[in-house]
Each structure stands twice: as C-alpha cells, then as structure tokens.
Amino acid sequence: MENCSPGLRPDDAAVSVKRTGPRKFVSIAYMEANIEQVMLQFIQSAQTPEWDELESTFLEELISGFQANPKEARRAVRRLLARNNLKFLSSACRILKKGLKPPGHDYLMKLVVEADLMVGSLADPMLFTLETAVSLANNLALLDPLVDLKLVRSIFDNDRLGIEDLDAARAHRVLDILAFLPKNARIIPLLIKLLRASSPRLRSKAVFLVCQTSQNPQWVARLLADEDPDVRASAVQGLWGTKTPTVLAVLHDAVQDEDCRVVANALVGTYLLDGSSVSAQFEQMARQPAPLARAAAARAMGQTLDVCFVPLLKSMLKDHDADVRGAALRALVKIRAKSSSAPPPEAAPAGESLETSVPPNR
Numbered sequence: 001m002e003n004c005s006p007g008l009r010p011d012d013a014a015v016s017v018k019r020t021g022p023r024k025f026v027s028i029a030y031m032e033a034n035i036e037q038v039m040l041q042f043i044q045s046a047q048t049p050e051w052d053e054l055e056s057t058f059l060e061e062l063i064s065g066f067q068a069n070p071k072e073a074r075r076a077v078r079r080l081l082a083r084n085n086l087k088f089l090s091s092a093c094r095i096l097k098k099g100l101k102p103p104g105h106d107y108l109m110k111l112v113v114e115a116d117l118m119v120g121s122l123a124d125p126m127l128f129t130l131e132t133a134v135s136l137a138n139n140l141a142l143l144d145p146l147v148d149l150k151l152v153r154s155i156f157d158n159d160r161l162g163i164e165d166l167d168a169a170r171a172h173r174v175l176d177i178l179a180f181l182p183k184n185a186r187i188i189p190l191l192i193k194l195l196r197a198s199s200p201r202l203r204s205k206a207v208f209l210v211c212q213t214s215q216n217p218q219w220v221a222r223l224l225a226d227e228d229p230d231v232r233a234s235a236v237q238g239l240w241g242t243k244t245p246t247v248l249a250v251l252h253d254a255v256q257d258e259d260c261r262v263v264a265n266a267l268v269g270t271y272l273l274d275g276s277s278v279s280a281q282f283e284q285m286a287r288q289p290a291p292l293a294r295a296a297a298a299r300a301m302g303q304t305l306d307v308c309f310v311p312l313l314k315s316m317l318k319d320h321d322a323d324v325r326g327a328a329l330r331a332l333v334k335i336r337a338k339s340s341s342a343p344p345p346e347a348a349p350a351g352e353s354l355e356t357s358v359p360p361n362r
Contacts, residue, residue: 056090065104203228217250
C-alpha cells in the first residue's frame with residue numbers, strides 16, 4: 001500500500017501554489033480539468049454491481065432522452081438519487097463507463113459531483129478495493145481538502161446516527177482509508193466518539209489514528225492504563241515518528257507492559273528515536289520463553305528495516321515454533337527488500353500493523 005495514490009501530483013491540484021514571482025491563481029478551466037481527471041479515474045475504477053437492472057435502464061433512458069424534456073428529466077433523475085444514492089451511483093458509473101456522451105451526460109457528471117457521491121462511496125467494498133479507494137481518496141483530497149472530514153462524518157451519516165447505531169463495517173473501512181491520508185486535527189473530535197464503540201477492533205483503530213494525528217504523548221500515557229492490550233498497542237504505535245521530549249519517557253513506560261505487542265511497538269518507537277540503544281532489548285525479547293513474545297520481537301525488528309538485526313533474525317529461523325520462524329522469515333524479506341536509500345519507517349496504519357507488527361497476546 002506504500003504507493004497507493006498514483007495519478008495527480010500535489011501541484012496538479014493547487015489553486016494558488018504555483019509561483020514565478022507574484023502569486024498566480026490557476027484558471028477555473030484548469031481546476032475543472034483536474035476534477036474531470038479524478039472523476040474519470042473514479043468512474044473507471046468502480047466495480048458497479050448490478051443493484052437494480054430496471055432502475056439502471058430507467059436512468060439510462062432518462063439520460064439518453066434528456067433533450068426532449070430537460071426539466072422533467074432532471075426531476076426524475078433526482079428522484080432516483082434520493083431513493084438510494086449508492087444504487088444511483090452504481091447505475092451512473094455503468095452509463096458513464098461506456099465512454100459515450102448522451103444528451104444528459106454532462107448533467108449526470110455534474111450531479112455526481114454536486115451530490116458528493118464520490119467520497120461516501122469509497123467506504124463501500126462492493127464498489128472499490130481498499131487500495132483503489134485509498135488512491136481515489138488521495139486524489140480527491142487534492143481537490144477537496146475536507147475529504148477526510150467527510151469520510152468520518154459518513155460513519156455517523158452526518159450526525160444522524162449515534163455510536164450504537166453506526167455500521168461497524170463501514171467504520172472499519174473509513175478508518176483504513178484515513179490511515180493513508182494526510183493527518184489533520186479536525187477529524188479528532190469525531191474519532192474520539194468512536195472510542196465508545198463496542199467493537200475492540202474499531203476502538204483500537206480509532207485510538208491509533210487519534211494518537212498519530214494528535215501526537216500527544218500525555219494522552220498515550222493515560223491510555224496505557226486501558227485494560228484492552230489492542231488499545232494500548234495502537235496508542236503506542238501512534239507515537240512512532242513523533243519527536244517531542246516526553247515521547248521517550250512514555251515509550252520507556254510502555255516497554256514494561258505485560259502484553260508483548262505493546263512492548264514490541266514501544267521498542268520500535270524507541271528505535272526510531274534512539275537508534276541502536278534498544279538492540280539489547282530486542283535480543284532479550286527474542287530469547288523469551290513465550291513464542292508470542294519471540295514472534296513479536298521478530299516482527300518488530302522487521303519494522304525497523306535495520307540490517308543489524310539480520311544475524312539475530314537468521315538464528316530465529318531455527319526456532320521450534322512455526323509462528324516464530326514465519327515472523328523471522330517475513331522480517332528478513334522485509335529488510336532485504338528495502339533499498340539502501342530508504343528512509344526510516346513511520347507508523348503503519350493500525351489495520352496493517354495487526355498483520356505486520358505484533359498480534360495481541362490473547
């Protein structure tokens with residue numbers, strides 16, 4: 001997922017960033033061209049399931065016969081949109097994918113943009129894979145800086161749903177996308193609402209994003225008292241790459257945690273700040289009697305991408321536990337795959353870390 005936002009470059013969508021002396025503003029036509037480029041990527045990427053063939057055919061007839069009675073056609077199209085915006089979007093994408101330009105083509109494109117259908121649909125796995133959704137979200141963010149906020153609001157159906165009523169699958173998907181978008185503090189209040197969710201997994205993801213976005217070690221220190229090890233591990237992981245005077249003290253406290261995943265994430269965070277000072281602790285953890293702890297150490301060393309851990313990881317390939325051997329092998333592959341000029345690792349999204357970092361000790 002490292003390179004899942006191809007397409008527009010940051011300067012492609014800038015409204016007033018290009019400078020050659022005095023500030024110059026790009027034209028409306030330039031912005032519209034970028035919007036059309038993103039829309040085309042969106043339409044072509046959509047997987048458009050067959051929701052309702054009759055409704056889809058009706059929409060296509062309205063768009064094809066648009067010129068006959070534009071006013072009535074607009075009214076009928078909007079009624080279809082109001083009935084079910086996801087079905088409408090799927091039908092619209094099927095029509096637009098054909099590459100034809102029927103009389104109502106421009107109106108349909110305009111309606112998709114004005115109704116803000118693109119952002120909300122990114123959370124639907126039936127329309128987009130996660131990788132495609134992340135790519136589209138990053139490109140949309142170049143044109144609409146509030147994409148992240150709109151995504152989080154979609155979890156609560158724009159404040160119409162309480163924490164007990166929300167769609168957990170949608171919430172998970174939105175948090176997975178947000179993990180790969182630029183971080184902005186404006187989403188923190190809504191993410192904090194998710195900390196009251198009944199799903200531990202959802203709480204864990206929300207904690208990671210809040211900690212990574214706020215970069216507040218004091219808040220992480222308070223979360224180290226949470227009874228859920230997933231929450232503690234995600235909170236610690238959210239500090240990876242944060243460089244403030246108090247972070248190291250919080251990480252040192254987390255190394256004393258009873259859960260191996262929390263300890264491993266704390267060691268990675270300390271490594272990112274203090275380099276080889278934790279090498280001995282990694283080695284000590286790799287010799288622990290519990291297989292979970294040894295596997296956690298292997299995954300954590302893989303996260304550092306540091307070749308100094310290769311000899312220790314090679315020795316772990318002979319471990320009697322299959323999970324430990326597998327974790328060591330994956331860590332070695334990860335380290336060997338990185339180029340000599342690769343930058344130090346930053347915090348991976350919580351959803352990814354559950355697989356590539358350390359599993360909860362349960």
